[in-house]
Amino acid sequence: MEKISIELGRAAMLLKLLGDKTRLTMVKILDGHDCCVCEFVEIFKVSQPSISQHLRKLRDVGLVKEDRRGQWIFYSINKNHEYYPFVQQLLDQLPDQAHRLEELEASGSRITCC
Template sequence: MSQPLLSVEESSKVLKLVGDQTRLTIVGLLKDQELCVCELVEILEMSQPSVSQHLKKLRSAGIVKEKRQGHWMFYSLNEDHAAVDLISDILTHMPDQKEKIEALEQSGKRIVCE
């Protein structure tokens, strides 16, 4: 389903957000599945507060959504956001991030949050 067109201002804001390498990687990782903050910390090899700050910016813009399960916070791409088509188009021009999730699974850290 095609989303409504974004204004130039809205498009600019989205492009600025995903113009950051870490946030673009996060969006790429969340494209196909939800991930826990602790999984993103492992994949990105960053501190939890740093990853949380990036997620906060994406969440505030409505690009990602969160879901609490017990003590854990899971994030996924917000498919209802008006910029989802723009973001999806951007992601088609970069390498798939699935190998990072596969490496996490192989290391036995994929299920850390359960």
């Protein structure tokens, strides 16, 4: 396994950011699937402004990127971020979250904005 070197302060900042269960779950989902805000609203049953705030924090440090598709913005994890390998090691330890998107699809709520 490749050894990843990260400055201690930066590691603490990333761990604090990912210490929030909602953001950690979002990053785990985004590691395998692009999502829009409305999908996260359905998954977490919280307001759109709350989801947008979580995504803004992740985007501000560069872990998440945006892709505009028409009038909608889709989010994905930034696998080119210099500390993505560090984050990936954490994500690899977490249970898969694909079932959350499968539940949205089954209920007909996947990508309700599109």
